Amino acid sequence: MVTTHNLGYPRIGRRRELKFALESYWSGKIPASTLAEQAAALRGRHWAEQRDLDLVPVGDFSLYDHVLDMSFTLGHVPERARALGGDALDMYFRVARGASAPGRDEHACGGGVAAAEMTKWFDTNYHYLVPEFHADTHFELDASRLLAQLEEARQAGVRAKPVLLGPVSYLALGKSKDGSDRLALLPRLLPVYARLLRALAEQGASWVQIDEPILATELDMDWQQAFNVAYHQLRVPGIRLLLSTYFGPLLDNRYLATKLPVDGLHVDVTCGHDDLAPLLNLLPEHKVLSLGVISGRNVWKSDLGALLDWLEPLAARLGERLWLAPSCSLLHVPMDLDGEDGVDPEVRAWLAFARQKLDELGVLARALHLGRDAVREALQANREALIARRASPRVHKPEVRAAVDAVTPQMGRRASPYAQRAARQAEVLALPPFPTTTIGSFPQTPEIRHARAEYKAGRLDAQAYRAAMLAEIEHCVREQESLGLDVLVHGEAERNDMVEYFGEQLEGYAFSRHGWVQSYGSRCVKPPILFGDIRRPRPMTVEWIRHAASLTRKPMKGMLTGPVTMLNWSFVRDDQPRGRTCMQLALAIREEVLDLQAAGVRVIQIDEAALREGLPLRRSAWAQYLAWAVESFRVAANGVDDHTQIHTHMCYSEFNDILGSIADMDADVITIETSRSDMELLDAFDRFDYPNQIGPGVYDIHSPNVPTRQQIVDLMRKAALRIPAERLWVNPDCGLKTRRWSEVLPALANMVEAARSLRATAG
Numbered sequence: 001m002v003t004t005h006n007l008g009y010p011r012i013g014r015r016r017e018l019k020f021a022l023e024s025y026w027s028g029k030i031p032a033s034t035l036a037e038q039a040a041a042l043r044g045r046h047w048a049e050q051r052d053l054d055l056v057p058v059g060d061f062s063l064y065d066h067v068l069d070m071s072f073t074l075g076h077v078p079e080r081a082r083a084l085g086g087d088a089l090d091m092y093f094r095v096a097r098g099a100s101a102p103g104r105d106e107h108a109c110g111g112g113v114a115a116a117e118m119t120k121w122f123d124t125n126y127h128y129l130v131p132e133f134h135a136d137t138h139f140e141l142d143a144s145r146l147l148a149q150l151e152e153a154r155q156a157g158v159r160a161k162p163v164l165l166g167p168v169s170y171l172a173l174g175k176s177k178d179g180s181d182r183l184a185l186l187p188r189l190l191p192v193y194a195r196l197l198r199a200l201a202e203q204g205a206s207w208v209q210i211d212e213p214i215l216a217t218e219l220d221m222d223w224q225q226a227f228n229v230a231y232h233q234l235r236v237p238g239i240r241l242l243l244s245t246y247f248g249p250l251l252d253n254r255y256l257a258t259k260l261p262v263d264g265l266h267v268d269v270t271c272g273h274d275d276l277a278p279l280l281n282l283l284p285e286h287k288v289l290s291l292g293v294i295s296g297r298n299v300w301k302s303d304l305g306a307l308l309d310w311l312e313p314l315a316a317r318l319g320e321r322l323w324l325a326p327s328c329s330l331l332h333v334p335m336d337l338d339g340e341d342g343v344d345p346e347v348r349a350w351l352a353f354a355r356q357k358l359d360e361l362g363v364l365a366r367a368l369h370l371g372r373d374a375v376r377e378a379l380q381a382n383r384e385a386l387i388a389r390r391a392s393p394r395v396h397k398p399e400v401r402a403a404v405d406a407v408t409p410q411m412g413r414r415a416s417p418y419a420q421r422a423a424r425q426a427e428v429l430a431l432p433p434f435p436t437t438t439i440g441s442f443p444q445t446p447e448i449r450h451a452r453a454e455y456k457a458g459r460l461d462a463q464a465y466r467a468a469m470l471a472e473i474e475h476c477v478r479e480q481e482s483l484g485l486d487v488l489v490h491g492e493a494e495r496n497d498m499v500e501y502f503g504e505q506l507e508g509y510a511f512s513r514h515g516w517v518q519s520y521g522s523r524c525v526k527p528p529i530l531f532g533d534i535r536r537p538r539p540m541t542v543e544w545i546r547h548a549a550s551l552t553r554k555p556m557k558g559m560l561t562g563p564v565t566m567l568n569w570s571f572v573r574d575d576q577p578r579g580r581t582c583m584q585l586a587l588a589i590r591e592e593v594l595d596l597q598a599a600g601v602r603v604i605q606i607d608e609a610a611l612r613e614g615l616p617l618r619r620s621a622w623a624q625y626l627a628w629a630v631e632s633f634r635v636a637a638n639g640v641d642d643h644t645q646i647h648t649h650m651c652y653s654e655f656n657d658i659l660g661s662i663a664d665m666d667a668d669v670i671t672i673e674t675s676r677s678d679m680e681l682l683d684a685f686d687r688f689d690y691p692n693q694i695g696p697g698v699y700d701i702h703s704p705n706v707p708t709r710q711q712i713v714d715l716m717r718k719a720a721l722r723i724p725a726e727r728l729w730v731n732p733d734c735g736l737k738t739r740r741w742s743e744v745l746p747a748l749a750n751m752v753e754a755a756r757s758l759r760a761t762a763g
């Protein structure tokens with residue numbers, strides 16, 4: 001008999017109840033007791049939705065973040081958050097959001113207590129709060145949250161399996177603040193974990209899931225050794241440990257993972273089964289093998305028939321030792337397709353969200369117990385959906401396929417090398433030294449958002465909405481003219497979101513109404529669903545840009561989202577390689593680029609905000625990703641004539657390790673984030689001679705602070721130490737859409753002033 005279980009469930013609620021409860025609590029509208037009740041109600045509902053499983057995760061629920069929860073369980077709270085006193089919940093949100101931060105601004109430290117740093121959870125779009133380590137960090141068990149939830153689950157009759165983040169991953173995911181070695185803390189950490197396991201045993205827990213996702217990454221000898229040390233010490237009578245890895249195969253960590261003294265191993269097998277045969281040979285006979293067969297990372301129905309074909313012999317071989325689960329926590333997929341009336345019905349039939357994924361698991365388990373006949377109808381329905389998807393003309397468009405096959409390296413290459421182009425562009429654009437520009441968006445005011453909401457609700461007609469946006473664009477252009485900026489933008493008033501805006505105009509994309517996924521804390525995103533071959537039926541931005549350009553004699557920058565960012569911020573089809581899908585997007589954007597050029601637009605920016613975050617977990621896979629990602633960008637951008645200037649923007653500046661690839665994109669100008677790091681991040685440019693123009697951000701748009709002229713001049717002088725002044729631009733870090741006009745205008749005025757003084761001293 002195969003055991004079914006789940007590694008984690010979405011916490012936010014099917015209608016984002018947790019988000020609204022949190023935000024009400026933070027704004028003082030509900031007391032802590034109400035927040036606690038609502039959280040308990042959500043847990044109860046989520047457990048009920050998982051009741052068909054043999055083991056249900058407990059402790060995966062979190063008010064903000066599961067890594068932060070683990071820090072509190074380990075009594076590991078930054079000193080600055082303790083110092084202010086208050087109860088545990090105050091302290092918890094203080095670490096998560098900073099003290100007295102009204103609506104989180106990640107980088108503000110209102111009240112003097114900075115929030116903990118946030119970073120991406122492996123290669124997902126979820127962000128966790130980074131534990132901060134020092135040489136003298138101490139740990140002290142506080143099992144109260146976990147024990148209370150375990151008791152709650154017991155009362156609800158849940159077959160509970162507590163979930164913990166394992167000690168080695170916990171250390172690996174944190175940052176040493178004083179340069180000390182994180183692994184040196186392991187001997188202090190392990191006794192606390194052991195006490196926690198004993199406490200769970202006393203509460204009647206039997207299986208405990210201990211997550212060590214770093215086993216899916218490359219580990220050096222010290223970290224491998226840490227695993228051995230840790231798991232030899234974590235043997236606690238009465239507790240059986242299921243060591244869980246996910247987000248990729250074990251590969252070179254296979255031996256290590258199978259030999260650790262635990263009772264079971266969970267592996268992600270959604271990226272192929274190659275790992276499995278060697279794993280089976282290595283795994284000791286007494287251990288449970290849990291296979292993550294249903295993807296916790298995409299929204300597609302699984303091929304249940306194909307899964308059964310290879311699971312049946314395995315089940316015969318492993319018997320009770322075989323467990324089945326989703327590949328990872330279902331945190332990364334939307335909650336429920338039921339009641340999803342946003343997605344068009346044809347596409348909807350191909351999808352599975354968290355609840356549907358658990359249903360699939362149930363079908364697999366029943367088929368393995370009782371034979372396929374017992375679930376004939378479910379298998380039949382599954383097969384029909386897959387056949388329909390495979391045959392749908394909305395998924396497969398021969399002309400798109402042919403266009404991708406016809407892509408030549410030539411299409412990704414500019415006609416002339418940079419120096420020659422730059423000279424042509426200088427003639428056409430006639431810009432001063434240290435030209436000023438912005439990254440694209442201007443404030444999305446309440447008026448703009450209101451107009452869009454009214455339009456979507458059908459209360460404002462298309463014409464009136466268009467008129468409102470055109471008026472906003474005009475206002476934005478006038479403001480930039482009076483500020484004296486050199487290269488203007490239209491301000492992106494008409495865009496709700498930089499991916500959704502384009503997705504809505506492309507064939508091959510679908511949108512859900514409730515498909516929310518947690519990004520961090522109460523923040524959720526609703527990634528569009530890229531289901532089919534991508535086609536651009538008509539120009540997407542030309543009219544807006546042309547209108548904006550008609551209002552000024554200064555160059556107007558066309559503004560597009562790049563193919564890699566479109567891909568990385570969508571749920572992407574699983575029936576062809578990502579690189580191929582990316583190239584389809586690239587071809588659609590290339591058409592837009594060429595249309596903009598034909599409309600007389602001389603500067604075109606193609607944002608690749610998410611290029612870096614698509615990097616695979618294992619470095620050994622980086623080169624392959626970068627090859628197709630860079631090629632896609634090149635095909636999108638580089639079909640233009642010499643005199644057209646291509647910009648790209650990336651809102652980060654950890655470029656050290658990928659600067660060569662960024663240079664290969666061959667954009668004429670790249671704008672990046674740097675002001676928060678005081679230009680330190682430009683160090684990368686010391687070691688690598690970036691050949692084209694750069695706009696290192698000099699205005700931190702994440703903060704309401706207005707930079708002074710002198711601050712900007714100082715930053716630019718630092719930049720000029722690394723990059724020749726004639727190749728520097730002056731611009732903010734990122735788009736201005738989250739700021740207010742009252743902040744933006746003085747900041748940009750100072751920026752323009754700074755550029756003028758730089759010109760004066762240089763000239």
Ligand code: GLN
Nearest residue numbers: 439440441607609651735
């Ligand atoms: N052009 C976009 C904007 O200004 C870029 C946003 C981003 O990099 N995330 O809003």
Ligand code: ZN
Nearest residue numbers: 650651734735
């Ligand atoms: Zn940005």
